[in-house]
Amino acid sequence: MTVKFLQRSIWQRIFGISATGKPRDESGWHYESGQLTIRLDRVPELTRSGMAVRFEGKSLPVRVLVVFGEDKQYKAFHNRCTHLGHRRLDYVPETETVQCCSVNKSTYKFHGDKIYGPAPGPIRTYPVEVGEGELRIRIS
Secondary structure, X not given: OOOOOOOOOHHHHHHOXXXXXXXOXXXXXXXXXXXXXXXXXXXXXXXXXXXXXXXXXXXXXXXXXXXXXXXXXXXXXXXXXXXXXXXXXXXXXXXXXXXXXXXOOOEEEOOOOEEEOOOOOOOOEEOEEEEOOEEEEEOO
């Protein structure tokens, strides 16, 4: 299996600067009772396939990466590399993978298993429900 890597500068990798942005409209999502709810009309970044957004802050207990893949399916991940723990993940376009933003480029399949790099194990994935213009992600 060939692994595709994001093209990033060495400084981005050394300092762990994520390539994935936060939603432009922070009012487009909220977290309550163990569920992250995203309103797609307020987070248009997730309405085109091949896009990803990271959610963090507010009362959200963990960072979450949400991807709308080329397969037109939403995927959600605990946005934390298992190698160093504090580094974020980025979606690798035109693949079914996410990759750590660090120098070592640990890479994971959409189902969470590691396929490349020094990370000791898989990443956590979360189920995504789609309905009524919203994404609902159970964080538990």
